[in-house]
Amino acid sequence: MTADRRDTIADTFVADDPAAVAEGFRTVYGTEPAGVWAAPGRVNLIGEHTDYNDGFVMPFALPHATLAAVAPRGDGLLRLHSASGEVPGDIVELRVDEVAPGRRDGWADYPAGVVWALRDAGHTVGGADLHFVSDVPHGAGLSSSAALEVVTALALHDLYELGLEGWELARLCQRAENVYVGAPTGIMDQTASACCTAGHALFLDTRDLARRQVPFDLAAHGMQLLVVDTRVQHAHSDGEYGKRRAGCEAGAAALGVRALRDVPHEGLDAALDRIEDAEVRPLVRHIVTENHRVERVIELLSAGEVRAIGPVLVEGHASLRDDFRISCAELDLVVESSLAAGALGARMTGGGFGGSAIVLVDADTADAVTKAVRESFAGAGFTAPRVFPATPAAGARRRSSPSGV
Template sequence: MSVDRQFAELYGYAPEGVWAAPGRVNLIGEYTDFNDGFVMPLALPHRAVAAVARRTDGVLRVHSADMDQGVVELAVADLVPGSGSGWAAYPAGVVWALREAGHPVTGADVQIASTVPTGAGLSSSAALEVVTALALDELYGLGLEPAQLAVLAQRAENAFVGVPCGVMDQMASACCTEGHALFLDTRDLTLRQVPFDLASHGLRLLVVDTRVKHALGDGAYAQRRAGCEAGARALGVRALREVPYVQLSDALARLNDGTIRRYVRHVVSDNHRVERTIALLDAGDLRGVGPVLTEGHASLRDDLQVSCRELDLVVSVANAAGALGARMTGGGFGGSAVVLVEEEAADLVTKEVKAAFAAAGHTEPRVFPAVPSGGARRVR
């Protein structure tokens, strides 16, 4: 059943419109966005779809077709950071962020259905936030640009939900275009759509969702963010973005804390890997991106220490089976990896990865192609 029909059955009247916002996978540039650095995500075909109508009585009602619970009803005037819980905190946080920014949102009825895998590091939460922000922007005539919506959605996640994420996920969901990867400078939010036509080069980018999330990841993101900020202070810069790659060795020599030194090495080198990837894509050398991905995984595994045995297994087995390169993507400790393969090798690599997981006693991973897709938009 379509989401607008679900809305009508649930609320007893037709929605004013239907909007969609995608999840994303990050090609390269991990843990760099909160360091004012470079990232390069692409939107996935998987989307959060929302049927929405305005309310004028100060009530927000949200319901998800994917959650085994009823309608969550909240008073918009009572929304404060920490007042939401579960999945409903994400759309509620967007309403709070819009109102805090001075926008006259007086309530809404929302019905959501999503195909973005949860817990896979593919930004299912950002898709929820961005689709809600876009719908309310259009319904209330706020006139906000996609990047502005992304920043408000990030504020919802940071301040309302309490997750200290950077802005990459929301910018990807709001701003990506079909057939392109998004080169984003998170310091000033300038962006460039970089052609990423895998099919015309006989290539495929696979997403391997390990279907695991280790408890070790709880709090680890915030810990690494704090460590990066400590490194910036020790080096006398506002953010690690300001440390040039050519001066990395000198910068590391000035740091006494071994953990902070590893974090700094990863961030500065991963910013450089984004720049190298841009140069390769501009030159039409998509295959050359493969080794950069594998190098990035080693940095995430060894310097940032956010990988896990399942992610490492994907990368090692995929590369041994003929992949051009692979790396974990997202926050780590589970979630997904990306694998760049020749199109004719995709089935073999998938088979080998699944066989390795079975042999190790892991749950079978979910493998699907990452097709660069468009960002948030009105559907009807």
């Protein structure tokens, strides 16, 4: 996708225009949709790669979302169309009773995988026509895939009256991505898209999915959180993500624990001494210290010490860069240049190897920090980054019904 196209998608905010998405459905399929649903992308404030280690995370939903206009079908046919992405246009047609892991239909694997996961779990889901439009930047580490999965799940849930809760849909979406798509992701992205609320960050214990909405109103404290999309593409289903997950599992096995979440922070040094594999030790150190950082951020926000989370973000980036080894030159440059320009804190966010960083700033320095980051990229010969403010938004929801489309 070109830089210009990605700017257009990210600036359109289709989440605010379900009527236009419904009209797109009519153009594609020649019939009326039963409704329009939305599911947002997310930014993770702190807690990276801890979710598949049964750990703690703290994401919040973005205003950027994927919308789906959907209508049920009685003939068992699943038709999928995207107006966004790298190759918008053609309708992908599948039969719901033939959808199974092993197919390769490109972007359509994500919604098709959700249909498979719902049916495989015993839920009665028939055919449907779906038309998707998204302004979640693709490949930016902002969970565009989870937004696509969750909006599909919620729409089918409502149309076929499945009676599930948001966290249950998130679990099924994770299974779709793990088994059908083949990406070994944790549960954070789907839960954030399904369960976040406006004006809050979501403290999530990924072991039992216990959740707490934590007020996160930076404007009230004279601050702002910037997202910097480096435009460096990443893919969760590539080998590097899987290697990190396998390394964490090896660390847990070496320590005799169910997951690295069970290694106490105060006992970290002793635990590391018990791990013989030099490649595994830093992975374990990151997970244990990152869980502790999530707890520290919760304490600081609860005490109203919002500015004090800045250094914790910086610590998190150093850990991801040095211990987990998933940063890149562009992400490091965002952190270095923004801090030099007066930012309160910064770190990469998402799966790594590209994608986005977040930068915490005083509101009156946002423009200066943005300028400094862009100038540093130009000086390094990198593609110009896209920078935008992130405000905690609502999670997945129905945007319109037949009378409203």
